[in-house]
Amino acid sequence: MTDPLAGIPADKDTVAALDKAHVFHSWSAQGQISALPIASAEGSYFTDYDGKRYLDFSSQLVNVNIGYQHPRLVAAIQEYAARMTTIQPAFANDARSEAARLISEVAGGGAGGNGLNKVFFTNAGAEANENAIRMARLHTGRPKVLATYRSYHGGTHGAIGLTGDPRRWGTEPYITPGVVHFWGPYPYRSAFHSSSPEQECERALAHLRDVLMVEGAQTVAAIILEPVVGTNGILVPPDGYLAGVRELCDTYGIVLISDEVMAGFGRCGEWFAVQHWDVVPDLITFAKGVNSGYLPLGGVIINDAIAETFDQRVYPGGLTYSGHPLACASAVASINIFKDEGIVENARRLGTDVIGPELAKIAERHPSVGEVRGLGVFWAVELVKDRNTREQLVPYNASGADAKPVVELATACKQRGMWPMTHFNRLHVVPPCTTTEHEAREGLAILDEALDVADTYTGGA
Numbered sequence: 001m002t003d004p005l006a007g008i009p010a011d012k013d014t015v016a017a018l019d020k021a022h023v024f025h026s027w028s029a030q031g032q033i034s035a036l037p038i039a040s041a042e043g044s045y046f047t048d049y050d051g052k053r054y055l056d057f058s059s060q061l062v063n064v065n066i067g068y069q070h071p072r073l074v075a076a077i078q079e080y081a082a083r084m085t086t087i088q089p090a091f092a093n094d095a096r097s098e099a100a101r102l103i104s105e106v107a108g109g110g111a112g113g114n115g116l117n118k119v120f121f122t123n124a125g126a127e128a129n130e131n132a133i134r135m136a137r138l139h140t141g142r143p144k145v146l147a148t149y150r151s152y153h154g155g156t157h158g159a160i161g162l163t164g165d166p167r168r169w170g171t172e173p174y175i176t177p178g179v180v181h182f183w184g185p186y187p188y189r190s191a192f193h194s195s196s197p198e199q200e201c202e203r204a205l206a207h208l209r210d211v212l213m214v215e216g217a218q219t220v221a222a223i224i225l226e227p228v229v230g231t232n233g234i235l236v237p238p239d240g241y242l243a244g245v246r247e248l249c250d251t252y253g254i255v256l257i258s259d260e261v262m263a264g265f266g267r268c269g270e271w272f273a274v275q276h277w278d279v280v281p282d283l284i285t286f287a288k289g290v291n292s293g294y295l296p297l298g299g300v301i302i303n304d305a306i307a308e309t310f311d312q313r314v315y316p317g318g319l320t321y322s323g324h325p326l327a328c329a330s331a332v333a334s335i336n337i338f339k340d341e342g343i344v345e346n347a348r349r350l351g352t353d354v355i356g357p358e359l360a361k362i363a364e365r366h367p368s369v370g371e372v373r374g375l376g377v378f379w380a381v382e383l384v385k386d387r388n389t390r391e392q393l394v395p396y397n398a399s400g401a402d403a404k405p406v407v408e409l410a411t412a413c414k415q416r417g418m419w420p421m422t423h424f425n426r427l428h429v430v431p432p433c434t435t436t437e438h439e440a441r442e443g444l445a446i447l448d449e450a451l452d453v454a455d456t457y458t459g460g461a
């Protein structure tokens, strides 16, 4: 047999040239793209064509929770591909059935559980949110959806309308009417002038209650939120906030959608972030960590009450690849590996024993660090010009010359062999959930050194 991969170019220059000529990249001015060709990846590292290895503190787009090329996951995909690569959604399929059961189980469903018992599969996170808001609107018969300003919910038209961050601007006016944005809690830069987490919680809930009052709670189908806001700052809500939102939803008959596309599947040291606060949403959307992007997969976990709405009434939505067998087989394998290897527990322990304490020490050493916050393997280092005024090291949505201090910091990390995620005035420490303590310490030591670059832009407070 000829090499099945014959035709895929082997040299770096051809890969780069073909990318430049033919690949249209996400969220980019195409003429400014110069994508780094990556040759291979294993565990917590990926390697370029010159043999330079990077410790991945970004998990790519915060999705490679299980690390690269996990042998058992790769083998499961290979074996299932040899058995069956595709079958359309209307047939029952072993991998799809078991993936749905397992995902419900880790969400707390099952006999005597919390009612999160059904899964609608999509290809990724944005489509999961599209379907969640469709379900909520049809279930309640109401038009509006509330979402937070500091959020990202996906790049498709409905999901970008839910999104509060600047990625929404380029698509406005968005085509999903009835989306209303509100402010979630953010103690370090409180919109509510609070001085304690308790006060932040109380005032953020009072704000949401006011928004519901003026919008008319009876017109609101759903509140969607990231339980721990991801790209927009790793904002860990104060204790009591999510429970308070749950209570408001119960009072007014509103569907609570927890967007766990980034926060779920181990990232926060739990299967789902809401479990950290014992809150049960009506719908959970997921993608990324469900199978670490080895194949595209996302979905909505649906509670019994909403599922019943569509028992006799047709659900008006579907996808050719809903519950793709190969993607579902990879989810089954991935969840079982997570259980067998204690990967959720590893993420939790890394947060409490290594990343949290080390980042706290790093913050003491560097005047450019205003705050560190997070849990599990989900941490933000918030960078400031001045700790007293909390002026951001670079402005909101900075680009070009304005973004220079953070770009230089990221470059300093990369030169030393660590690949960070940066966003606005923050550097996020978001390694795979399988990262070892040794690797975490190695990456944090690099960050410690690299932060000297950011310090040069401060007043030295």
Ligand code: PLP
Pocket (backbone or CB within 6 Å): 061, 124, 125, 126, 127, 129, 152, 153, 154, 155, 226, 230, 231, 259, 260, 261, 262, 263, 287, 288, 298
């Ligand atoms: N929701 C959240 C919280 C996300 O972080 C993302 C992607 O980063 C999405 C939704 C969209 O997911 P996808 O890019 O898989 O469509």
